[in-house]
Amino acid sequence: MGVATGAVKSINRSNSLPKLDVSGAAIQGGFEERDPPILLPNQSDDISHLAIDIGGTLTKLVYFSRHADHSNKDDKRKMSMKEKLGISNRNRSYPILGGQLHFVKFETQKLNECLDFISSKQLHRGGIDLHDCNSPDGNATIKATGGGAYKFADLFKERFGVSLDKEDEMGCLVAGANFLLKAIPDEAFTHMKGHKEFVQIDHNDFFPYLLVTIGSGVSINKVDGDGSFQRVTGSSIGGRTYLGLAWLLTKHKSFDELLELSKRGDNRNVDMLVGDIYGGDYSKIGLSSSTIASSFGKVTYESKEPSAYKPEDLSLSLLRMISYNISQISHSTARDYGIKRIVFGGFFICGHAYTMDMISDAIDYWSKGQVQAMFLRHEGFLGALGAFMSYEKPGLDDLMGHHLVERYLLCAPYVEGMIHGPPLGHPNENALVSEGGTDDNAKGRGDGFAHAFSAQLGRTRCILPLSSSSSINPWPLWRSWSPNKSYLHSLFGVSFKTSFLWSDSTVHPYKPLVAVLIKEKLDVVRFKELAVDEKPNGCVVCLGEFEN
Ligand SMILES: Nc1ncnc2c1ncn2[C@@H]1O[C@H](COP(=O)(O)OP(=O)(O)O)[C@@H](O)[C@H]1O
Numbered sequence: 001m002g003v004a005t006g007a008v009k010s011i012n013r014s015n016s017l018p019k020l021d022v023s024g025a026a027i028q029g030g031f032e033e034r035d036p037p038i039l040l041p042n043q044s045d046d047i048s049h050l051a052i053d054i055g056g057t058l059t060k061l062v063y064f065s066r067h068a069d070h071s072n073k074d075d076k077r078k079m080s081m082k083e084k085l086g087i088s089n090r091n092r093s094y095p096i097l098g099g100q101l102h103f104v105k106f107e108t109q110k111l112n113e114c115l116d117f118i119s120s121k122q123l124h125r126g127g128i129d130l131h132d133c134n135s136p137d138g139n140a141t142i143k144a145t146g147g148g149a150y151k152f153a154d155l156f157k158e159r160f161g162v163s164l165d166k167e168d169e170m171g172c173l174v175a176g177a178n179f180l181l182k183a184i185p186d187e188a189f190t191h192m193k194g195h196k197e198f199v200q201i202d203h204n205d206f207f208p209y210l211l212v213t214i215g216s217g218v219s220i221n222k223v224d225g226d227g228s229f230q231r232v233t234g235s236s237i238g239g240r241t242y243l244g245l246a247w248l249l250t251k252h253k254s255f256d257e258l259l260e261l262s263k264r265g266d267n268r269n270v271d272m273l274v275g276d277i278y279g280g281d282y283s284k285i286g287l288s289s290s291t292i293a294s295s296f297g298k299v300t301y302e303s304k305e306p307s308a309y310k311p312e313d314l315s316l317s318l319l320r321m322i323s324y325n326i327s328q329i330s331h332s333t334a335r336d337y338g339i340k341r342i343v344f345g346g347f348f349i350c351g352h353a354y355t356m357d358m359i360s361d362a363i364d365y366w367s368k369g370q371v372q373a374m375f376l377r378h379e380g381f382l383g384a385l386g387a388f389m390s391y392e393k394p395g396l397d398d399l400m401g402h403h404l405v406e407r408y409l410l411c412a413p414y415v416e417g418m419i420h421g422p423p424l425g426h427p428n429e430n431a432l433v434s435e436g437g438t439d440d441n442a443k444g445r446g447d448g449f450a451h452a453f454s455a456q457l458g459r460t461r462c463i464l465p466l467s468s469s470s471s472i473n474p475w476p477l478w479r480s481w482s483p484n485k486s487y488l489h490s491l492f493g494v495s496f497k498t499s500f501l502w503s504d505s506t507v508h509p510y511k512p513l514v515a516v517l518i519k520e521k522l523d524v525v526r527f528k529e530l531a532v533d534e535k536p537n538g539c540v541v542c543l544g545e546f547e548n
């Protein structure tokens with residue numbers, strides 16, 4: 001294909017995958033709100049994703065919807081910039097920026113309610129505020145995980161004519177947790193003795209961690225990185241154990257009711273304490289008199305009828321027994337692997353302060369303060385979120401850097417995968433590229449990219465500070481950018497051998513394409529050779545290739 005002339009005013013992206021943009025993502029609503037939506041302020045593509053995690057107890061949905069609030073000053077600025085650029089999104093004359101991730105749960109036993117909800121919002125068709133996003137070949141799919149993705153696949157086919165595209169449950173749990181930890185501020189927190197504190201995640205020092213998911217049962221994964229994890233153990237004593245035994249003991253079935261009951265309970269009426277056995281502390285081995293020596297141990301010790309035990313006390317005793325058991329397994333596993341952080345997920349936690357305090361206390365006690373228990377505000381949606389992220393095959397780091405690339409791609413009108421016309425002259429690229437990023441690194445990468453391109457577009461000298469020792473790795477950012485040869489030609493005015501292109505990753509799997517491009521075309525100045533007053537602020541691109 002040749003480089004066509006003439007401005008093309010809109011982008012028909014029917015052949016390109018809509019992308020998720022998590023830059024600037026933030027939780028909406030107060031700190032105590034349950035299952036709050038996550039705002040994606042910079043989402044410009046129409047994504048129609050619905051993902052579902054059908055677990056042993058609960059079915060969790062994550063879906064995206066547009067929001068129409070453009071009162072925000074920033075949004076207005078971005079919109080007018082895109083309008084100026086003549087960029088459109090699908091059939092719209094300009095992209096509506098922003099949207100929300102929504103989180104909803106249903107009882108798996110009442111799956112029909114979930115199906116009705118999907119139907120009422122047309123989520124299987126892309127949502128009521130979106131176009132019909134079913135694939136033209138009729139093979140519409142919804143990403144799904146959890147055991148029910150297998151068990152109930154036919155139900156979805158019958159009701160909606162869609163197939164469930166099954167994603168591995170453990171992979172989804174880990175992907176969901178990594179997404180929340182890396183991309184969502186005020187998501188992770190500690191909870192000790194009634195005190196909740198949000199944790200600032202250090203992206204360079206977070207792995208490995210242990211992910212303990214307390215759903216119907218318990219799964220324990222050792223997480224070493226994105227997509228790098230191992231399910232190390234599990235336990236059949238989990239959330240559904242609490243529901244089952246609590247029902248047998250108290251005749252209450254509802255989880256919320258059971259938690260309410262436990263708030264009024266006193267487990268000392270049911271549990272046998274160290275003090276009941278020793279008459280006081282057993283200090284030699286560090287056990288205080290109030291430590292539970294044996295859960296439910298008092299029941300047959302006293303000559304009372306079962307009916308004499310109050311549901312409140314039984315519910316609390318059970319909650320403590322299960323929480324401590326899981327904490328202990330988690331601690332032992334963390335110790336075995338030398339891990340210092342345990343992230344607890346699953347709906348058994350359910351934002352319940354007392355449960356979190358028990359778990360934190362137990363981890364602190366067993367680890368002698370060496371291991372930290374952490375919780376997540378979307379703790380029950382890890383699997384569904386992971387399935388949602390799996391629409392984006394390149395992975396989380398790409399998503400976090402993606403918007404930087406995407407906005408550049410927007411500069412070149414793109415029709416059916418072909419490039420029409422030269423790159424736009426100066427579409428305020430610094431403002432576009434540098435404005436976002438969910439971390440400092442992303443901003444730095446964006447700045448670097450902006451400098452490289454402005455240098456190219458303006459035919460001026462390119463300033464690329466180089467540091468092979470920098471921890472910033474541009475690879476994920478560039479990897480998600482896979483232009484074809486024509487596009488490269490239109491941008492750089494030079495021809496490239498196929499071997500330089502992304503698809504041929506065997507040639508040089510870790511060499512950033514942009515490094516090749518820049519080396520081919522531009523003057524590169526070493527950062528250390530610049531005079532102090534010449535050094536750009538915050539512009540950091542680590543292209544180790546140039547050091548050689
Ligand atoms: N509304 C609820 N109904 C039933 N169980 C709940 C509810 N809220 C929290 N739970 C607890 O959460 C557990 C299910 O957690 P979840 O992470 O959804 O697991 P699963 O994927 O196995 O369904 C239940 O077994 C129960 O202990």
Ligand SMILES: CC(C)(COP(=O)(O)O)[C@@H](O)C(=O)NCCC(=O)O
Nearest residue numbers: 055056215216217218219234235236
């Ligand atoms: C089988 C499961 C992965 C299903 O996940 P869930 O629906 O409980 O979230 C989980 O219940 C589990 O890991 N159970 C413990 C099995 C074991 O390792 O003993």
